[in-house]
Amino acid sequence: ISAMALSSIYNTEYDYASGSDGVSARQKWLLSRASDFAKGKQYNRVIEIGCNNLSLMKGLRASGIAAKHWIGIDPVPLASPVDDVTFINGYSQDVDIPHFDPSLPDLVVADQVFEHIPALNSVLTDLNGKVGAGSSYMVCVPSLELLVENLSFHNIIHEHLNYFSVKSMRNLFEPKGMALEHSELNNSQTVGYLLQMWNRSDGVKPVEMECADPAELLVEFDAK
Numbered sequence: 001i002s003a004m005a006l007s008s009i010y011n012t013e014y015d016y017a018s019g020s021d022g023v024s025a026r027q028k029w030l031l032s033r034a035s036d037f038a039k040g041k042q043y044n045r046v047i048e049i050g051c052n053n054l055s056l057m058k059g060l061r062a063s064g065i066a067a068k069h070w071i072g073i074d075p076v077p078l079a080s081p082v083d084d085v086t087f088i089n090g091y092s093q094d095v096d097i098p099h100f101d102p103s104l105p106d107l108v109v110a111d112q113v114f115e116h117i118p119a120l121n122s123v124l125t126d127l128n129g130k131v132g133a134g135s136s137y138m139v140c141v142p143s144l145e146l147l148v149e150n151l152s153f154h155n156i157i158h159e160h161l162n163y164f165s166v167k168s169m170r171n172l173f174e175p176k177g178m179a180l181e182h183s184e185l186n187n188s189q190t191v192g193y194l195l196q197m198w199n200r201s202d203g204v205k206p207v208e209m210e211c212a213d214p215a216e217l218l219v220e221f222d223a224k
Contacts, residue, residue: 022190023055029186030111030140030195031059037138037182037197043067044104044132049092050074050113054082060109061085067107069099093126105134105200114141115162121172128176128200137178137198143185144168146192164194173198 046065048057051072061070061084070085072078073095078087088095108131117123144165162168166183173180173196182197 025189026140026186026193027056027059027111030056030138031063033182033184033195033197034060034065034109034138035063037136038063038065038107041066041105041107041136043107044101045069045071045097045099045106046109047071047073047097047106047131048109048111049127050110050116051087052076053078053080054085054087056109056111057085058082065107071097071099073097091123092130093123097130100130100132102132104132105136106131108135108137109139110137111140112142114139114164118161120162124172125176133200135200136181137173138195139169139198140193140195141169143192143194145194146185146187149187149192166194166196169194169196 043066046057046060046067046069048054048060048071051057051074054072057070057072071088072082072085073088073090073092075089075091077089081087086098088097108127114120141162141164144163147163170180178198178200180196181199182195184195186193186195
């Protein structure tokens with residue numbers, strides 16, 4: 001997908017209903033998990049890619065997470081600045097992210113973003129080179145397992161280039177030296193979500209979760 005094609009979607013006219021009941025409920029759930037995940041940790045930066053209007057970032061800052069710097073990155077221009085948050089208009093692989101300290105960990109947050117990114121493997125590799133040692137990732141995406149289980153194929157939309165199972169997320173992160181610290185499926189909303197937290201630190205015990213069989217997707221799709 002070309003940069004021109006992306007810019008035709010993610011521009012000043014891009015509409016993301018951050019105040020909707022569904023988004024608010026998902027963000028409330030994510031904030032509770034982020035608080036647990038970050039408890040007792042000191043981060044150099046919290047970096048949210050695909051931060052939109054910073055609604056989730058505001059909640060992260062208010063949740064008590066300890067960080068020196070707060071940075072949001074999004075290709076859609078920000079209408080209203082937020083105090084003490086650095087907003088960068090662009091894509092993470094195309095911009096410089098300030099306040100880098102190779103010796104301190106960062107927390108990278110991506111909510112409903114990975115499914116939109118072409119060439120995600122190279123984008124994640126690039127991002128890994130811009131964060132400090134021991135950094136962590138908190139990623140929430142639509143769940144392929146729950147899409148199949150719920151027969152919710154109407155949730156496959158044109159903006160999504162990727163759909164993730166537990167296995168495909170592992171195939172993305174594990175070759176980069178990441179360990180899965182937490183993995184959770186949420187089937188309580190209109191869209192089923194997969195939330196995972198990855199850590200670059202050594203000694204984290206991997207979390208075991210059942211993986212979807214891709215053949216099952218075709219069977220269920222044909223049946224519907």
